[in-house]
Amino acid sequence: MSGAVELMAGRPRAKGLQRSQREALVEVGKFAALLAHEVRNPLTAIRIDLQRVEEKLPPESPLRLQLARALREVERLDQTVSGALRIARSGTVSSDLVDLRVPLLRAIEVATPAFDQVDATLAVRGLDDAPVPVRGDEAALEQLFLNLLLNAAQALRPHGAAGVILMATNGHADVEVWDRGIGIDADKLGRVFDPFYSTRKEGTGLGLAIARGIVTGHGGRIGIESRPGEGTAISIRLPLAR
Ligand SMILES: Nc1ncnc2c1ncn2[C@@H]1O[C@H](COP(=O)(O)OP(=O)(O)OP(=O)(O)O)[C@@H](O)[C@H]1O
Ligand SMILES: [Mg+2]
Structure with missing residues (x-):
């Protein structure tokens, strides 16, 4: 295992953490994996659909503002999930x-x-x-x-x-x-x-x-x-x- 740093709590290098902190981080990891599974794919589908609608809208349509906002929120959700995923995956870096x-x-x-x-x-x-x-x-x-x-x-x-x-x-x-x-x-x-x-x-x-x-x-x-x-x-x- 040399040449690698352990980031994820619950693994050996996290032993400096208190037990409750370690458990909390392990929970984050599990939660992240669940989130990724349940949220990521539908989010991608939503984004693609929104982009299709955007392409079909006439340039002057007032709906463009709302669509742009919806797309931004999808983006933000995606980033949230990515952040959580980073913890889940960060066992060895x-x-x-x-x-x-x-x-x-x-x-x-x-x-x-x-x-x-x-x-x-x-x-x-x-x-x-x-x-x-x-x-x-x-x-x-x-x-x-x-x-x-x-x-x-x-x-x-x-x-x-x-x-x-x-x-x-x-x-x-x-x-x-x-x-x-x-x-x-x-x-x-x-x-x-x-x-x-x-x-x-x-x-x-x-x-x-x-x-x-x-x-x-x-x-x-x-x-x-x-x-x-x-x-x-x-x-x-x-x-x-x-
Ligand atoms: N520099 C700071 N000044 C004031 N409050 C802070 C500062 N850094 C963190 N906090 C407080 O700690 C909380 C947790 O910070 P943390 O970065 O973990 O989450 P967040 O900033 O709320 O959300 P995220 O970073 O996930 O977007 C913040 O909501 C805020 O209340
Ligand atoms: Mg923050």
């Missing part, structure tokens, strides 16, 4: 030598429109320095950072500020994703990593559950600090590759 700056920069690139949307600034520190080598799965690491960045963007008020800090010291890489957004009430902080816990209307509540799975799968740790009305900081520590 590659263990490549990755410069942590690469997935981090990609995630920043993908998340930038979300910050632009609220006219927010994203301050980036520590990414011009030397390479930060870790062992792991580049795509999963990008997903991890994207989930955190999107949460930060979604927590911001207009013209808010957020940032990313990368540091490598004493055998580990530290990444902090912070925002001066709405923050999280103390009594809710313990639940944010739970699968399907969400306070957002459009949220699936999988973002941080996946993030935690990816971090522990890479032999790392993830922590959160938050103050309502002031902001939130997520800290990740990953072992540096030797």
Whole structure:
């Protein structure tokens, strides 16, 4: 099994998790497989039908707006299922030598429109320095950072500020994703990593559950600090590759 990182809880590398957390993630995996089976295929059929109707509509038809909205919602559902599926499938992923700056920069690139949307600034520190080598799965690491960045963007008020800090010291890489957004009430902080816990209307509540799975799968740790009305900081520590 060498050359592979275990991401999925319930398998050996997830032993750093508490039993209840591990069980919760295993439940997510089962649920994801069920969702995929029950939702994916009909969703594809719906999309194809909607597209056929769209093609037949005259260009000026007012129904086009509604159709476009329906198609967007189908797309969103599909993404939700894909996210859940990623957990279910993530039992074993590659263990490549990755410069942590690469997935981090990609995630920043993908998340930038979300910050632009609220006219927010994203301050980036520590990414011009030397390479930060870790062992792991580049795509999963990008997903991890994207989930955190999107949460930060979604927590911001207009013209808010957020940032990313990368540091490598004493055998580990530290990444902090912070925002001066709405923050999280103390009594809710313990639940944010739970699968399907969400306070957002459009949220699936999988973002941080996946993030935690990816971090522990890479032999790392993830922590959160938050103050309502002031902001939130997520800290990740990953072992540096030797
Ligand atoms: N940076 C943040 N600031 C404020 N609240 C946050 C932040 N990150 C997470 N949360 C809280 O934790 C909840 C869970 O986050 P998570 O990313 O798992 O799910 P989500 O963002 O609601 O949905 P999804 O990521 O699946 O689209 C959020 O609904 C929100 O209440
Ligand atoms: Mg999220």
